Amino acid sequence: MCGIIGCVGRGEETLDTLVEGLSNLEYRGYDSAGVALVGEDGLSVSKAEGDLSALRERLDGREMAGRLGIGHTRWSTHGPPTDANAHPHTGCAGEVAVVHNGIIENYQSLRESLESRGHEFASDTDTEVVPHLVEDAIAGGEPPESAFRGAIDRIEGSYAIAAVVAGSERIFAARNDSPLVVGLGGDGDTPPQDGTAGPVFLASDVPAFREHTPHVLYLDDGEFATLDGGLAVTDTAGRAVNRGVETVEWDAEQTGKSGYDHFMLKEIHEQPWALRQCLSGRVDELRGAADIDLNLAPPPGVQFVAAGTSYHASLYGAELFRRAGVPAQAFLASEYATSTPPIRGDLVVGVTQSGETADTLSALRAADRRGAETLAVTNTVSSTADRECDHTLLIRSGPEIGVAATKTFAGQLTALNLLSLATVESQQDRRALLPALRDLPGDVQRILDDSRAEHVADTYQDAGAYFFIGRGFQFPVALEGALKLKEISYEHAEGFAAGELKHGPLALVTGDTPVFAIALGDDERAQKTVGNIKEVEARNAPVIAVTDGQNDAHLYADHVLEVPETDPRTGALLANVQLQLVAYHIANDLGRPIDKPRNLAKSVTVE
Amino acid sequence: MSVTTAVVLAAGEGTRLRPLTRNRPKPMLPAATRPILKHVLDALVDAGMERLVLVVGYRRRRVQEYFGPDYRTVPIEYVEQSKQLGSGHALLQAREAVSGPALVVNGDHLVEASAVSEVADAFATNDAGATVAVIEREDPRGYGAVTLSNGSLAEITEKPDTDEYRLINAGIYAFDETIFERIEATPRTDGELALTDTIARLVKRRRVGAVRVSGLWVDATYPWDLLSVTRAVLDQGHVAAPSHGDGVWIAESAHVDETAVLRPPVAVAADAEVGPGTVLGPAVAVGRNVTVGANATIERSLLDGDTRVGHGATLVDAVCGESVTVGVDVSVPGGPADVQVESQVFADRRLGAVLADRVEVGGAATLVPGALVGPGATVGTGVTVDGHIPEDGRVVR
Numbered sequence A: 001m002c003g004i005i006g007c008v009g010r011g012e013e014t015l016d017t018l019v020e021g022l023s024n025l026e027y028r029g030y031d032s033a034g035v036a037l038v039g040e041d042g043l044s045v046s047k048a049e050g051d052l053s054a055l056r057e058r059l060d061g062r063e064m065a066g067r068l069g070i071g072h073t074r075w076s077t078h079g080p081p082t083d084a085n086a087h088p089h090t091g092c093a094g095e096v097a098v099v100h101n102g103i104i105e106n107y108q109s110l111r112e113s114l115e116s117r118g119h120e121f122a123s124d125t126d127t128e129v130v131p132h133l134v135e136d137a138i139a140g141g142e143p144p145e146s147a148f149r150g151a152i153d154r155i156e157g158s159y160a161i162a163a164v165v166a167g168s169e170r171i172f173a174a175r176n177d178s179p180l181v182v183g184l185g186g187d188g189d190t191p192p193q194d195g196t197a198g199p200v201f202l203a204s205d206v207p208a209f210r211e212h213t214p215h216v217l218y219l220d221d222g223e224f225a226t227l228d229g230g231l232a233v234t235d236t237a238g239r240a241v242n243r244g245v246e247t248v249e250w251d252a253e254q255t256g257k258s259g260y261d262h263f264m265l266k267e268i269h270e271q272p273w274a275l276r277q278c279l280s281g282r283v284d285e286l287r288g289a290a291d292i293d294l295n296l297a298p299p300p301g302v303q304f305v306a307a308g309t310s311y312h313a314s315l316y317g318a319e320l321f322r323r324a325g326v327p328a329q330a331f332l333a334s335e336y337a338t339s340t341p342p343i344r345g346d347l348v349v350g351v352t353q354s355g356e357t358a359d360t361l362s363a364l365r366a367a368d369r370r371g372a373e374t375l376a377v378t379n380t381v382s383s384t385a386d387r388e389c390d391h392t393l394l395i396r397s398g399p400e401i402g403v404a405a406t407k408t409f410a411g412q413l414t415a416l417n418l419l420s421l422a423t424v425e426s427q428q429d430r431r432a433l434l435p436a437l438r439d440l441p442g443d444v445q446r447i448l449d450d451s452r453a454e455h456v457a458d459t460y461q462d463a464g465a466y467f468f469i470g471r472g473f474q475f476p477v478a479l480e481g482a483l484k485l486k487e488i489s490y491e492h493a494e495g496f497a498a499g500e501l502k503h504g505p506l507a508l509v510t511g512d513t514p515v516f517a518i519a520l521g522d523d524e525r526a527q528k529t530v531g532n533i534k535e536v537e538a539r540n541a542p543v544i545a546v547t548d549g550q551n552d553a554h555l556y557a558d559h560v561l562e563v564p565e566t567d568p569r570t571g572a573l574l575a576n577v578q579l580q581l582v583a584y585h586i587a588n589d590l591g592r593p594i595d596k597p598r599n600l601a602k603s604v605t606v607e
Numbered sequence B: 001m002s003v004t005t006a007v008v009l010a011a012g013e014g015t016r017l018r019p020l021t022r023n024r025p026k027p028m029l030p031a032a033t034r035p036i037l038k039h040v041l042d043a044l045v046d047a048g049m050e051r052l053v054l055v056v057g058y059r060r061r062r063v064q065e066y067f068g069p070d071y072r073t074v075p076i077e078y079v080e081q082s083k084q085l086g087s088g089h090a091l092l093q094a095r096e097a098v099s100g101p102a103l104v105v106n107g108d109h110l111v112e113a114s115a116v117s118e119v120a121d122a123f124a125t126n127d128a129g130a131t132v133a134v135i136e137r138e139d140p141r142g143y144g145a146v147t148l149s150n151g152s153l154a155e156i157t158e159k160p161d162t163d164e165y166r167l168i169n170a171g172i173y174a175f176d177e178t179i180f181e182r183i184e185a186t187p188r189t190d191g192e193l194a195l196t197d198t199i200a201r202l203v204k205r206r207r208v209g210a211v212r213v214s215g216l217w218v219d220a221t222y223p224w225d226l227l228s229v230t231r232a233v234l235d236q237g238h239v240a241a242p243s244h245g246d247g248v249w250i251a252e253s254a255h256v257d258e259t260a261v262l263r264p265p266v267a268v269a270a271d272a273e274v275g276p277g278t279v280l281g282p283a284v285a286v287g288r289n290v291t292v293g294a295n296a297t298i299e300r301s302l303l304d305g306d307t308r309v310g311h312g313a314t315l316v317d318a319v320c321g322e323s324v325t326v327g328v329d330v331s332v333p334g335g336p337a338d339v340q341v342e343s344q345v346f347a348d349r350r351l352g353a354v355l356a357d358r359v360e361v362g363g364a365a366t367l368v369p370g371a372l373v374g375p376g377a378t379v380g381t382g383v384t385v386d387g388h389i390p391e392d393g394r395v396v397r
Helices: A011-028 A052-059 A107-116 A129-139 A144-154 A263-269 A271-279 A309-323 A333-338 A358-369 A384-388 A407-423 A427-450 A453-460 A474-489 A498-503 A524-537 A568-589 B036-046 B060-067 B087-092 B113-126 B179-185 B195-205 B225-236
Strands: A002-008 A032-039 A042-049 A068-074 A096-104 A157-165 A171-176 A181-184 A200-203 A215-218 A224-227 A231-234 A302-306 A328-332 A347-352 A373-378 A391-394 A466-470 A493-497 A515-519 A543-547 A559-562 B005-010 B051-056 B074-080 B102-106 B130-136 B144-149 B152-158 B167-175 B209-212 B248-250 B266-268 B284-286 B297-299 B301-303 B314-316 B318-320 B336-341 B344-350 B353-355 B371-373
Touching: A002 A011, A002 A096, A002 A157, A002 A171, A011 A032, A011 A052, A011 A068, A011 A200, A032 A052, A032 A096, A032 A157, A042 A052, A042 A096, A068 A096, A068 A157, A096 A129, A107 A129, A129 A144, A129 A157, A144 A157, A144 A171, A144 A224, A181 A231, A200 A224, A263 A271, A263 A568, A263 B060, A271 A407, A271 A427, A271 B060, A302 A309, A302 A333, A302 A358, A309 A328, A309 A347, A309 A407, A309 A474, A328 A333, A333 A358, A347 A358, A347 A407, A358 A373, A358 A384, A373 A384, A373 A407, A384 A391, A391 A407, A407 A427, A407 A568, A427 A568, A453 A559, A453 A568, A466 A474, A466 A498, A466 A524, A474 A493, A474 A498, A474 A515, A474 A568, A493 A498, A498 A524, A515 A524, A515 A568, A524 A543, A543 A568, A559 A568, B005 B036, B005 B087, B036 B051, B036 B060, B036 B102, B036 B113, B051 B060, B060 B074, B087 B179, B087 B195, B102 B113, B113 B130, B113 B167, B113 B209, B130 B144, B130 B195, B144 B209, B152 B195, B167 B195, B179 B195, B225 B284, B225 B301, B284 B297, B297 B301, B301 B314, B314 B318, B336 B371
Parallel strands: A302 A328, A302 A347, A347 A373, A373 A391, A466 A493, A466 A515, A515 A543, A543 A559, B005 B051, B005 B102, B051 B074, B130 B209, B152 B209, B248 B266, B266 B284, B284 B301, B297 B314, B301 B318, B318 B353, B353 B371
Antiparallel strands: A002 A068, A002 A200, A032 A042, A032 A068, A096 A157, A157 A171, A171 A224, A181 A200, A181 A215, A224 A231, B102 B167, B130 B167, B144 B152, B144 B167, B336 B344
């Protein structure tokens, strides 16, 4: 999981373009960063451990020029985050520089064979074999391009790789299982054609160069790209590939913080807007209809595959389908990919914000190999998941920069409701759910206007641990509430199904461990959760009830976080907003780097 | 010097518009189907402004969330005025965000793009360092009345008690950078710094250019004024949704039943739904994601976003905030009424009712003309409401 950038044709601004691009990719990792430029004096490399500011310091006062270059921001997989392990990596002679996102599985054997030929390695990374392979081939008389192709041919694993060679005015790139997108500059609103002159960019993700051009071309697995004044895309056999240029709508400006201290808080506050986007044009309450523009028959069963926050959304989605009478299960994608269950005729739904989550893509591919019909629920048009699945349901949340997912979780839950509405819900259930969905943006706004989460956070910021409990639709919300708090506050937090508490975790509950209990409505589930609240209250644990006031939870709680009364399905989403705010304010009280929690990255493109 | 940066003062609550300002500042209240501030920013962008600085304060996140980092690709910078100590103080907060001359407007007052352009153009040529727009009004009381001489401001009198003036300060200014020192040098009145005090001092000491402007120039002082502002916006056709003939606008994503009757001017915003047999108009704005059931009758009313109106309800001269629920067969018959705001009584205002954000009105309830229902209040089924209901109040039979 890393971010890569490259550009040709930016003249004097090459270095600035690369560093600016890296700062827009920092969400993909920030253990170390580096750049390599090719100029008249050959190849120059600068890199540093730490986030981009460390690299900027190192570049300060250093003369580094070139007409093309590549850059990298790293999330460590092989080797600790050190200067030596930072990309770009070079060969022995410093004539070849390479940046890489992904994992090279056969690097040990390649490294041993290169070492036996006299190559000396400077780092612990898998990546470093690539510049040595290229160097080796060039030393053997091959031109740079075929040397690069030969090196790619020998590596196995997942990669988006870009390389530059001293004395060559080109960037070579290749992709397999890791995202890589080309940006075509030039003048005017119309996308330039392949081969036309103008600046050309290369990156893991569009925001890296979005300020320079909206015209993009997504590379597919097995394709090579050569960037000089223009662009040439070829397949493994070297045949030219004609790929369409797309125009992205997201605005580079849209990724600014617009007056908020953190992207996470901005994105929490954007949720009413994001949910309006998700719902717009898709529901017709007065006629009792939902239309998500998918040609999808009612599935006999559904298997969800996802990781992290998206897995919690999947647990919720599975519960939605089960309540509608359709067998459904949520699986952790990393497990599903290697231990695929029987699929029968089930629809396999991959939930991934970025559409590039490697574990989820692997699980979807495993399902596809078994002949399953696949659907991606994603925020990212033209992502790998979007392109590889049979169907796509976009959540339309807009770009999310904070590493901790907030508005996209809300968008996923909303989209999953639309999916069940459009495929399996009975007319009667639709009548109840449609108004609740249309009330969501206003209900979320109400929480944002009136929430007491900041006060609760201030009260409990020094607690020893935090527990979250809920049943039914509120169980995934309990898990997500705990995950959010862990991710950004570094405090110990766990979520449990409310009924499971007494089967073990209750041993951890003390007067110093606040318990957040989600109890909505007044059905059997809510009443049983109230019973569980009494259990923890009897152990002197502070109780924070997230409730709509329809049950007795507030009677046993030290604090109440209110949510508007609505359908329990959409209520789960509202309860989550309160827990997002709690997590944010605890992390803020503790002074954590909220948008860039340690060791984490926004979209995880390694398995 | 040409002006391409605009400072928008959007920090004030607008207390006279309570209870509608419970959750957002006055600039975010609706003028037809869009916030007042959106109309203001449209005028600025249409007039060629390349950078916007928004001074925000009261409930500022509502502004930031709505507009984000740019508007129609023009970048926005937000500066905070944490205590609202007058318009001059508000402008002073933008000092660090402004270099060179700046245009200054109020975020809660609708103006025309042409008026903005005229002020910018006059400033670029008149060499005055400060230029203000003036507009003709029959009754200048309540405004800053002005007189001109040779294209310059000769006199400015705040809230005159005579009606001998014909021109007033239109609240559109262009200043060079020295305005910040001038504001700092202005003595505070009751702890506040009013921009108009600084201008009055500038008028005495040096030339303040003036330019006469015309066209749409409206604002709301009291809740019922939002109805006349909405009417003016609809009459001017300042509606974003696609036009469906004379004076009818329906957003693409809205569903309006084909048996509904729309009497112009009417605007229906994105994702709204209007049921069969409902009569809308004249002068009705249906906000985003609003639901109006079957056979409702709505005249001269403003329904802000996410509001629900039940089947058969009648709303005349009504102002509904966000997420209001109006039950089936609720009656707001409308008409002139004496409206009490705090200790002041306004006689004979045309106001059916003001329902603030998240009010719930039960089925078949009746609101006597002039009723003001506070945010989050609940009106029970079949109840008749008269006068003022406080925030979160409950009225039962």
